Amino acid sequence: MKFMLISALLSVGHLNATNWSNWRGEEGAGVAREASPPGKVSSSQLWKAPLPGRGCSTPVVWEDLIVVTCVIHGKDGVLAYDQKGKEVWRHAFGKAAGVRHENAGSGCNPSALTDGKHIYVYFKSGTLAAVTMEGKEVWKRNLHQEYSPDGLKWDLGTSPIFAGGNVVVALLHNENPSFLLAFDKLSGKEVWKTPRDYDAPAEAQDAYTTPFVTEIDGVETIVTWGCDHLSGHDAKTGEELWKHGDFNPQQKKNWRVIASAVETKGIAIVPFGRGDHVAGVKLGGRGDTTGKNRLWTHKGIGSDSSTPVAKDGKFYVLNDKGPNRGMVTCLDAQTGKKEWQSKFPRSAAIYYASPLIAGDKIYAGRSDGVLFCGTITPKGLTDVVESDLEDTMIASPVAVGSKLFVRTHESLWCFE
Template identity: 80%
Template sequence: MKRTLFLGLLLIGQVHAANWSNWRGEDASGVAMKADTPAKVSDESNLLWKAALPGRGCSTPIVWKDQVIVTCEIDGEDGVIAFDWKGKELWRNQFGKAAGTRHKSAGSGCNPSALTDGEHVYVYFKSGTLAALTIEGKEVWKKNLHKEYSKDGLKWDLGTSPIFAGGNVVVALLHNEYPSFLLSFDKKTGKEIWKTPRDYKAPKEAQDAYTTPFVATIDGVETIVTWGCDHLSGHDAKSGKELWKHGDFNPKQQSNWRVIASAAETEGIAIVPFGRGGFVAGVKMGGSGDTTEKNRLWTVKGVGSDSCTPVAMDGKFYVLNDKGKDRGMVTCLDAKTGDAEWTSKLPRSAAIYYSSPLIAGDKFYAGRSDGTLFCGTITSKGLTDVVENELNDTLVASPVAVGSKLLVRTHGQLWCFE
């Protein structure tokens, strides 16, 4: 099975080598293999620029050629801003009243990351607003998914980001109390292409998911892989039809096992973080119907991530324990067996992790909520030469590596180091 990123009608050869067009990068893995970014960063040594942001937002920046695009609250409204590589603002747009935040220290109404194919930019907010703009920032269409499909049933702040699948824009509405859906919209008009219910049996709040789906070619079919409601599922990207589902992630039917960290994939195997950071499982993707009995490859207890999505690369998963006594533990797992190849421990603190880790070249980056950005070199035995960088601002968004530049978004600033 070969993993591919679908950017609508865009040909793979046309994708700019230094883009980061969605939340987790060009193949949604959290990896920038050709990047050459600094391990040590500071205002004095290698800060290219720092731009003050007008309001709260926890979304990760995206990049298309000469634009860095990030969502945030602007004058009490949902907003998006684009900067050039010198930190100069190029354009901004606003989309109506922003929703209030429920997580006062680490949440916002602008948690989902933007998405682009180089022609249009797509943004999604806790208010339910989904909008398309030209790459120059002009609004093309706008709709509200909470008004048209289902109210916001999440206990906390919306987290899922839009993706491209089947040549369209796809959004997952996965929450308690109200109907859950996978939704596909025409990129140019916003017209609904298909709507597929995604309601599986699960206890209250375990139905809530803050995750983002990914797209893979599985058994020759472009497939949307979604984690939430105690199930990993595969849906046909063209039609929305469910192809397979995989359960048994909540055997004792815990009522509060909502999921935040998304699944990730390498070599046809998905890693599924579950149990509020207590477990991870390896699932062979594909098949048909209920694959729970035959496609579970392994389950590991004690290695897990509640908020941080693992990095997937070359048959390995890199998992950052983000809470509890083992927070700051980084484990490299073999995708086929679940065996730990190595474990390293980042310096301990009372602060926890929300930011998903990044691999750039041979460097592993992890952002802690107190504004500490760690960077270590990946070796066959673990992380070496670990550096602590202090940004002195709340850090929730994931770092981004593009070429020689490292982008870090904190609550109040967008930083660019080189």
């Protein structure tokens, strides 16, 4: 079981099915087990709220609040809406960073993070900050000024996470030093700093991924993917426990990674090779586990930008570009066996958003604004429907209860 779920049980007494507190949800794997949102959203729109500026972050939901980050009058910003689509508050920080990817980028790509007491936000400018649930600033610091300048070729993508009772951020990029950093939730003070630099070619050191947290052999562990290595670090101290490499045997210079690793049943799926490979890695061990913990590797199945979904010993991988874009592959986590493959209707547009599983349905948002929904069966997807929102869609959809929240370039949508 993921450690974040255990932490949630201890802190609030039960898992709150009405919350989606971080980029990939309460399980950290893109799964909303108890949600029952609509399949065909074009006929179930509850409300649509305009956004003041560009942002590609996924909404987070805590009880009545829906929180997104976006540019507000040229500044890094965070906004909160209520469940009726009314803006409750907004807060702006310093000047927003410029954009390198005109379609899929913004200075507000990382998703917010909340524990119901504070909201934590991170921006391409390097600003990491905390605000109250009412939007009042608590603390702020700039990681690029204090630790390492932005060395990414494209726009920052990693979102903050909770680990060891702290806020943790992965700073993984080319040329400049890379770190895992932990900060006190209430004060923003550094708790620990761990260098994370491995030998890798230029740009292969760039990572736009978000770590996940899980319990391995009784230890709360931060699992991070980037710089041609999957690594495990002690969440309390930042100490490296193990590392796993051999994801770039030909030492290609441009194998940066965008899609994150996710885990089920103690096995991580690692997307690599610019969308053309995935590997299954057994988590745990000590030291270099490269030669013993690789369970399987596939070529021709993969995702470049879209992080797979992990659920109950299965991985669901969305091919997001190339000739097989729109293909969904269900893999057995232990063996790597292809359980089934189904394909959404083809288009010239590619996918940046990560898929979502809510109940027995899988949702996938394409960059041209088309949202697909299909019912998962043992033999593949059935009852596939598509809804066109007619606006660029980069952020991943979120399901809470009977509602589906979708963020496009210009609007925040709610369907029920």
